[in-house]
Amino acid sequence: MAHYNKKFITCLMTTACNLRCKYCITSSMERKNIHIDTDFVRAAMQEYFEKTRNFKVRFYSVGEPTQNIEGIKKVREIACDLAGGEGVYFELLTNGCFDDEVAEWIGNHIHRVWVSYDGPRDVCDQIRVTPEDTPSTGRILKTVERLKDMTSVGIGLTVSLFNLRRQKEIIDEIHELGIDCVISKAVLNPVGKTVDDIYAVDIIDYAREFVEAWRHARELGVHYTNDLVFNFDGHSSFYCRACEPTPHLTPDGFVSSCDRAFSGDTPIQDLIYGKWDAQRKEIDYFPERMDNLRSRRVENMEECSDCEIRYQCCGHCLGTTFQWTGDIFQPIREYCPAIKFLYGEMKKDMRPGEFWPVEYTN
Ligand code: SF4
Numbered sequence: 001m002a003h004y005n006k007k008f009i010t011c012l013m014t015t016a017c018n019l020r021c022k023y024c025i026t027s028s029m030e031r032k033n034i035h036i037d038t039d040f041v042r043a044a045m046q047e048y049f050e051k052t053r054n055f056k057v058r059f060y061s062v063g064e065p066t067q068n069i070e071g072i073k074k075v076r077e078i079a080c081d082l083a084g085g086e087g088v089y090f091e092l093l094t095n096g097c098f099d100d101e102v103a104e105w106i107g108n109h110i111h112r113v114w115v116s117y118d119g120p121r122d123v124c125d126q127i128r129v130t131p132e133d134t135p136s137t138g139r140i141l142k143t144v145e146r147l148k149d150m151t152s153v154g155i156g157l158t159v160s161l162f163n164l165r166r167q168k169e170i171i172d173e174i175h176e177l178g179i180d181c182v183i184s185k186a187v188l189n190p191v192g193k194t195v196d197d198i199y200a201v202d203i204i205d206y207a208r209e210f211v212e213a214w215r216h217a218r219e220l221g222v223h224y225t226n227d228l229v230f231n232f233d234g235h236s237s238f239y240c241r242a243c244e245p246t247p248h249l250t251p252d253g254f255v256s257s258c259d260r261a262f263s264g265d266t267p268i269q270d271l272i273y274g275k276w277d278a279q280r281k282e283i284d285y286f287p288e289r290m291d292n293l294r295s296r297r298v299e300n301m302e303e304c305s306d307c308e309i310r311y312q313c314c315g316h317c318l319g320t321t322f323q324w325t326g327d328i329f330q331p332i333r334e335y336c337p338a339i340k341f342l343y344g345e346m347k348k349d350m351r352p353g354e355f356w357p358v359e360y361t362n
């Protein structure tokens, strides 16, 4: 299943975070600890469920979602109530740093958990650190060990200059942990900021190393994927759910189409398409922005019009392209050689469902 088929309502539960990762792009530590308003979630979820009958809920955050674990429990109750007896599928993206009680609840109530782990261990120790600047790797791996016997677990891997050339080693490590799905993403400049160059990677270097690790992962039976190849095994005009748009509810009460536009004051404003009115208990939508997002199809991207892989690349992630180019219809030219290289290397023996296994969303 190609990634554009993955449709969830996303609840960004809080801005609070209990880590201080060196490359953090959300700047969660600079924000006040704002938890999402569950009345807002109920209103948006009711509309989404009624309109789509797609009972899938994704817990994400500007910080760490489990910093608002009571909110997660409440939203789960709301979703089950609104679904009226239909089964609801829950997904959580987390840094894996929480206590045994939280782990127990997650293992028993969440269908799929993506844990961020920037292996190998010595790299993660340097990058994913606590506010006291101590490593978090031990806690992360303990969480993975515990949850893997209770629910479905995948790893979210951020690739920086520190682990760029160690992707095969990371795959081995994760395979030994008993996990069979890894999504990686290269470190990018954060929205409105410039990340320290000691973390950012060259995209073509990342692509070359990724391919080697992907081949290695296949031999081990591990799915290794990333946001450049997500749609390679499909055929679509649209890159992802952001083009529908499907709701991502921000802690400060906005409806966004995308994880990267995580607050009302985001510089990538075109991706914000609604606002919660807490007085009236209603959501006001911005129809022009919704129309604009819906028209973000690869046929409307002039520079992609004669690209031979336009229906597999789909113009790439619009949050990232907007961040780089200031225009959702403008591709990131620096990325195109890397995407084309990856397709050329991988298409020869690609298998259906390889880049976004259907069992991870159903
Ligand atoms: S866990 Fe996520 S939000 Fe928290 S500091 Fe790390 S990257 Fe930032």
Ligand code: SF4
Residues within 6 Å of the ligand: 227, 240, 241, 242, 257, 258, 259, 260, 317, 318, 319, 320
């Ligand atoms: S970051 Fe990219 S893949 Fe994720 S929701 Fe936004 S546009 Fe889609």
Ligand code: SF4
Residues within 6 Å of the ligand: 298, 303, 304, 307, 308, 309, 310, 311, 313, 314, 315, 316, 331, 332, 335, 336, 337, 339, 340
């Ligand atoms: S590789 Fe570049 S030109 Fe081709 S579809 Fe993707 S973004 Fe457009």
